[in-house]
Amino acid sequence: MLKAIVGAGASLPFMTGLAYAQSDGIDKAISDAIAPIVNPIVSTVFYSVPIFGTNFPLIVGWLVVAALVFTFYFGFIQFRGFKHSVELVRGDYFDPKDAGEVTPFQALATALSGTVGLGNIAGVGVAVYLGGPGATFWMILAGLLGMASKFTECVLGVRYRNEYEDGTVSGGPMYYLSKGLSEDGKATLGKFLAIFFSICCIGGALGGGNMFQANQSFAQISSIIPFFEGKGWLFGLIMAAVVGIVIIGGIKSIARVTEKVVPGMAIIYVGAALVIIIMNIGEVPAAVNAIITGAFAPTAVAGGAIGALIQGFKRAAFSNEAGIGSASIAHSAVVTKHPVTEGYVALLEPFIDTVIICTMTSLVIIITGSWVPDSGVTGIALTSKAFEADIAGFGYILAIAAVLFAFSTMISWSYYGLKAWTYMFGEGKTKELVFKSIFCVFVVIGASMSLGPVIDFSDAMIFAMAIANIIGLYMLMPKVKALLADYHERLASGELKKVK
């Protein structure tokens, strides 16, 4: 999730060292006008309590506690079921007769392209800068726990999706909140949570999933192509045109190219990180040691061990979206004989996103010795510096990766927002077109203006999605447990079996 770099605005510390695209004139006037309205919402969602001198946003605790609860409730499913997850993604259980349908691999890849992004590159830079190497330990732990949240929400997404006569499907938290809770006679609460979720999802899609992406990728591009400097509107128009061609024009080929390039970029990124780690293999034991000792007794970190923990947890929660509910929308489309298979597939996302990719970034920063406390070098600049230390010119690759990641995240979020929109206003071509047009306009706004408060607001919206979603997950988790038992019964009886 790209917005992870900026987080929740001036009231929070992790904005340090990051620049918005522009900050003068009209932008400032709009920002000043909007601030009094959005600031209370932002500070409510990101309400922080001081713990040992560091501000701890409660919403991060909310996500991590939920992940912990699901981990215990489902008996450490992310570890016990890991092998089964890999088998499912590999297609071991995919019936050849279903060839042509969405495979588990495709659902996973699509959901990942929505979450893997600048958060993995720049967000980790922020975490290590503020929390020291020890933040990595807590980030990995939170990533591992988050796998259980993803499992829970994606099982429910498939279980309560709507399948229409024309063969299309709609699913996600708004459907399981309303349908699932009404089964228990809590229809009103379910409806309320579903609407609450949808409103936040639309806000999050336009903000964190759109304006923020446009804004930060423009900041990257203008730093390497001087022509674009101060021409955010132009960059925004180009980006909006490309996004519009895909989501309104239905020209899937562009998206398809990106969807091929994005995993390629991710592989190049992880490959480069691996190369650096191998080049410095002698430093790895010391780095691992720094991560572990830093987790419990850090030096030069504000707030000590708690400070490292907060940074690590925050980054993991912001990066892999576990508990936010967004991935559940993408996973609902899969063809499966049982909803539980989708939970197993989805639990790999936080693993790939956080435990693998984020950890790689962090190791590179640590072993190259790029982390200098209080130096002001943070975020993508820190990551870039670390990679450049061993691979000259990697900054350009990072910039290209930033734009592509931003684009694929926008495409994913335009769909999440659209689903929330149609949930509230009903399905229909015209209604969809209205949302898609609004989405494109926001690309230009995001790239050309420095709307700090608006972006903060949208970030708050994304995390507010977790408020409604996790309340629902707690109430619906017994149903998931029943489905899980049923699934394993069918596996044991041989009704569901490997095809290869």
Added chain:
Amino acid sequence: MTDTFIVGFDGSDAAQRAVDFAAARAKLANAKLHLVQVLEWSPYSFHTPEELAERHKRREQELDRAQGIVQPVTDKLNASGVEATCEARHGNTAEVLSAIAADKTAVQIIIGRAGASGFAGRLLGSLPITLAQASTVPVTIVP
């Protein structure tokens, strides 16, 4: 038991030549034909979330369209006295043809060759070569 010949079909002239060739052999050998139209598809390709949601619908449409191409040819064969059946399926063409041949214990696979033997053919790889290497039954390539 009557022998079965699998015929790869995609509506092209080359495929039609393969069908004609197969029909002539089937008459002589008193064999039956099974026409297969494979819709090239990979389980590892990437889709946008919107495409995922529409995939099931699209798949049905693709199969209907393919069936619409292969069915009339099959009907014509039956009318001319050659027993024939057909199906449309997604997947990798060589793999699907081999799998169906194994499934139906067919004695051979017959395919047409489009004649792209130049640079493009080499770059993209060609079905006859892949099939010749992958198939567990004899393969006849009709030029």
